[in-house]
Amino acid sequence: MTDFPTEPPRQRLRVLAAMSGGVDSAVAAARAAEAGHDVTGVHLALSANPQSFRTGARGCCTLEDSRDARRAADVIGIPFYVWDLADRFREDVVDDFVAEYAAGRTPNPCLRCNEKIKFAALLDKALALGFDAVCTGHYAAVRTAPDGSRELHRSGDAAKDQSYVLGVLDQQQLAHAMFPLGDTAATKDEIRAEAERRGLTVARKPDSHDICFIADGDTQGFLAQRLGTREGDIVDESGAVVGTHTGAYGFTVGQRKGLRLGVPADDGKPRYVLDISPVDNTVTVGPAEALDVTALTAIRPRWCGTPPAGPAAYTAQLRAHGEEAPATAELLDGTLHVSLGRPMRGIAPGQAVVLYDGTRVVGSATIAATDRDRERRRDRPAPAGAGRTA
Incomplete structure (x- = not known):
């Protein structure tokens, strides 16, 4: 070709x-x-x-x-x-x-x-x-x-x-x-x-920016129609209730706007979504620095060529329009382990990590957990397909 x-x-x-x-x-x-x-x-x-x-x-x-x-x-x-x-x-x-x-x-x-x-x-x-x-x-x-x-x-x-x-x-x-x-x-x-x-x-003609199958751009409304509403608590890192919601699915890790918290933070600073637990329908919020992630594991890797052998240095991109970060990655028993060279914020399970060698795409995998997730909520159910490769 x-x-x-x-x-x-x-x-x-x-x-x-x-x-x-x-x-x-x-x-x-x-x-x-x-x-x-x-x-x-x-x-x-x-x-x-x-x-x-x-x-x-x-x-x-x-x-x-x-x-x-x-x-x-x-x-x-x-x-x-x-x-x-x-x-x-x-x-x-x-x-x-x-x-x-x-x-x-x-x-x-x-x-x-x-x-x-x-x-x-x-x-x-x-x-x-x-x-x-x-x-x-x-x-x-x-x-x-x-x-x-x-x-x-x-x-x-x-x-x-x-x-x-x-x-x-x-x-x-x-x-x-x-x-x-x-x-x-x-x-x-x-x-x-x-x-x-x-x-x-x-x-x-304008560029496409919206999720094409959500007619009015209201993701939360789209999900509510399919998943229904279910009231739950928004809590801080200590577990204290600081607000309520009608569905944990309406939040994403790193979100700041639209939280509608009834209790202000002690330090007066903004709070962000740190964790989403569908098991108890709870959303945890906290300070921006609590979003820092330095390592992650990812499942279902797909490689654009030969899979990496042993730990190797790459750059990692974690969002479609996000910046790259230096990273070391290793594939162990079908699970990709990535250590980031500097903290990155707003990293959520379900997102993709894509590895690069210069301009070349090495491969992609679905983020299953971050160090912060494992430390803060050990009862999170394992993602479907954990441990499987594509």
Whole structure:
């Protein structure tokens, strides 16, 4: 497979371009076609009832998005189809999202969508139909190593880099992945300008920021509809009740706003969510410094290449738009143990830790516990799948 977009392809490939209806995927499809590949566009219908999603939603589940994708395909001059993956999306992404929150964890639905939908369900179907690769508008780079293996690297535009949410891709998936935007240092403004030059009407369409399947952006309301309400206590580190809530699932570790505490802190400083216990429906709050994490364990690791052998030095990214921290990581009996070179805050079970060697993505795993979690609440139930590898 060739790298994009600087050289003509060494061979002409059959490429399935996933077109969300946004500017990035449209330009990616256009670049793949311009490079000489046989490109077919496909829009994934991920909602069983797309009319329920708001018009103008900055997601990828609306009828508007489907129509925008079709118009872009017409301008590019490629065939276009809509594939219904709503049932698979509901099971693998939406239901997983709800179950993780119910268990007191904080999932990343975009990461799960890339793993289960775009590079599992979609790629499997594409290969079965004779396509050679799936093309998306992600800002990341796939490069060929000297030994012929495929490597995932950060995008040339650090501000738009999306390699974190692609860290779940394995070697087989990378061998059939194409990211035409990732090997360039073009900024988002330059991509929009390119879209205008190509006559793509999505050139000025807003970026997607919301969780695409939550119509009004109200995550807590979405979860309440599915999990119901259940009153519980908000306590401080001593166990004293300082407030109440209607569902522990409505909080995330590191949260400061919306706590509505009835008892002020002794020192007058803000308090943050430190822990969420679904067992007794209790939320624990405390000072910012109590959020510091220096080590963590993670389960279900997925490697972009060969798994690391023995402890090794990397950098670790713990949130989609978070900073990197120096780290030492070691894989023991299927569980990843990571020691951070400096304290990091707002790290919650359910989030992903992605390891990097320079710009190269080494792999990803789901955070199961941090040192702070083990010290503060030893009765937390083990995450489903603990100790298993992908």
